[in-house]
Amino acid sequence: MKSFYLLLSGLAFLFLLSCNKSKDNYDATGSFEATEIIVSSQANGKIVEFTVNEGEQLQQGQQVGLIDSTQLHLQKMSLLSNQRGVRAQQPDIRTQTAAIQEQIRTLEREKARVQRLLASNAANRKQLDDIESQIDVLQRQLSAQTSTLQKNTQNISAQGSTLDIQIAQLEDQLEKTRIVSPISGMVLNKYVEMGELAGMGTPLFKIADTNTLYLRAYVTNDQLAQIKISDEVTVSVDAGDGKMKPYTGTLNWISDKSEFTPKTIQTKNERANLVYAIKIAVPNDGYLKIGMYGEVVF
Missing domain, CATH: 2.40.30.170 (Efflux pump adaptor protein, beta barrel domain)
Incomplete structure (x- = not known):
């Protein structure tokens, strides 16, 4: 009987030991x-x-x-309209200075003709001086007009750039009215x-x-x-x-x-x-x- 109890105690110990290991594995x-x-x-x-x-x-x-973006769309349409108006004011420097340039070319041809006549003693020096004076005046006018037109172009370009920035800001705001998922995953x-x-x-x-x-x-x-x-x-x-x-x-x-x-x-x-x-x-x-x-x- 004593050996039976010893065997039973040993089995119980092994069981507890195995349970403890199963919990701590x-x-x-x-x-x-x-x-x-x-x-x-x-x-x-x-x-x-x-x-x-x-x-x-x-x-x-x-x-x-x-998210409702109606007002943002209307603001963008207004800015686009203003942008088209500003772009329309852009001066065409070549066209607006074409008349003076043509006058200068005409006088240059006349100057060349007078120089040939002067070489053959068929014209006097004063005719050549007058033509050169007229060319000088026209060139100054051309320079002044070109400078004014360039400044106007720069001002209009600056206004257009400002409108471009405002439109870009509105487009960014419009993009943010879209609700999108930042990652792939579960809600x-x-x-x-x-x-x-x-x-x-x-x-x-x-x-x-x-x-x-x-x-x-x-x-x-x-x-x-x-x-x-x-x-x-x-x-x-x-x-x-x-x-x-x-x-x-x-x-x-x-x-x-x-x-x-x-x-x-x-x-x-x-x-x-x-x-x-x-x-x-x-x-x-x-x-x-x-x-x-x-x-x-x-």
């Missing part, structure tokens, strides 16, 4: 989180279109809504409905990149010496029926500051007072969910 535990973004309104106005639904998968750059929360008024900075919806989730866990100082960034680790999650589903994750962040052990102990060594937070990137096959717990083996 991990180095740390934590919960999954994702990169979350709250998308806010970049314009003021009524939401005339909004097709976001919670749980929906969106692609980066996908338009999911629109977690929806904060507004179509028909509501939105102001600059009004939260519209929250989206998270669920293609890659991050297991946030804590390690002790002893464990910290055994790991480094880019290490591949094994992450396991509960698959039901007492089974665990393994994933391969990559250690991509280690906190450079220690902190006190959280209320929910997430390290194997429960006696540690100071721990370091880590993040492990795990590709999501669709099974992993935000907030789900996982176990880590280094």
Whole structure:
């Protein structure tokens, strides 16, 4: 009988030992989180279109809504009209100076004729001097007129550039009336409905990149010496029926500051007072969910 009790005690010890090992076959535990973004309104106005639904998968750059842009469109049309009017005032320097240039060319031909006559003593010097004087006057007039027209052109170009900038600003504001998804991911929360008024900075919806989730866990100082960034680790999650589903994750962040052990102990060594937070990137096959717990083996 005594040997029976000894055998029974030994079996009980082995059972407890195996239970203890099954509970401690991990180095740390934590919960999954994702990169979350709250998308806010970049314009003021009524939401005339909004097709976001919670749980929906969106692609980066996908338009999911629109804020009323009627007034912005009208302002742009007005500026475009003003721009056309300003451009129409642009002087044609070549056309407006053509008459003086033609007079100068005519006098140059006359000067050449008089010079030939003067060489054969068929003309006097005064005729040549008069022609040269007229050419000089016309060239000064041409220079003054060209300078005035160039200044007018510069002023009109400056006005046109100002209008171009104002139009570009309106186009930027019009672009911001489009509600688009900044990343590919799943909509977690929806904060507004179509028909509501939105102001600059009004939260519209929250989206998270669920293609890659991050297991946030804590390690002790002893464990910290055994790991480094880019290490591949094994992450396991509960698959039901007492089974665990393994994933391969990559250690991509280690906190450079220690902190006190959280209320929910997430390290194997429960006696540690100071721990370091880590993040492990795990590709999501669709099974992993935000907030789900996982176990880590280094």
